[in-house]
Amino acid sequence: MSSLLPDTLPLPGLPQPIRTVSRAVATNSRLALTDHAIRRFWAHVVRAEGEGCWIWCGAISKPDGYGRFTWQTGGERRTVSAHRIALMIHQAAELPEGIIGEHGCCEPLCVRVDDNHLWPGTQSENINHAVALGRHRGNLPVMGSQHRWERSVLVRDAVRQGWDEHAYHRACQKLGWDEGQLALW
Numbered sequence: 452m453s454s455l456l457p458d459t460l461p462l463p464g465l466p467q468p469i470r471t472v473s474r475a476v477a478t479n480s481r482l483a484l485t486d487h488a489i490r491r492f493w494a495h496v497v498r499a500e501g502e503g504c505w506i507w508c509g510a511i512s513k514p515d516g517y518g519r520f521t522w523q524t525g526g527e528r529r530t531v532s533a534h535r536i537a538l539m540i541h542q543a544a545e546l547p548e549g550i551i552g553e554h555g556c557c558e559p560l561c562v563r564v565d566d567n568h569l570w571p572g573t574q575s576e577n578i579n580h581a582v583a584l585g586r587h588r589g590n591l592p593v594m595g596s597q598h599r600w601e602r603s604v605l606v607r608d609a610v611r612q613g614w615d616e617h618a619y620h621r622a623c624q625k626l627g628w629d630e631g632q633l634a635l636w
């Protein structure tokens with residue numbers, strides 16, 4: 452079998468998953484999570500004590516600073532943002548189109564699904580939430596994408612060996628931004 456060709460071809464007239472081929476492993480944008488993948492996902496999460504955030508400590512996307520999880524099964528692979536995976540696991544289903552993960556805790560690496568941290572919402576709800584929190588500041592510059600990525604890497608590296616409250620807050624503030632200055636994530 453040629454590694455340059457997908458092993459399935461779209462049928463005309465039917466919606467098909469997006470498939471591309473890389474090193475003979477096809478990317479399938481609808482690949483279902485497996486129990487093994489879910490276990491691997493949680494193995495990359497460090498949980499703060501009590502009601503704190505659960506921090507994704509795996510790969511981080513550049514430039515947006517969100518966590519990123521890739522799994523593979525049956526010769527296919529898929530990559531999804533870590534917080535979206537958390538919502539998919541919580542709902543035991545794909546997220547409907549247009550649904551985003553909204554972070555009430557302002558921590559883009561957080562994968563704790565509850566009313567204080569992460570929940571499914573829409574883009575407009577996300578903006579309303581930001582306005583309500585006073586994070587939407589007219590034309591003032593918001594955290595640039597480079598800083599978002601740098602911040603997430605600092606946070607991840609501060610806690611990946613185990614939760615450390617002081618190291619976490621130091622990482623949050625290292626670039627001169629405190630948590631309240633985070634804009635729309």
Ligand SMILES: [Zn+2]
Pocket residue numbers: 503504505556557558561562563567568569
């Ligand atoms: Zn959180």
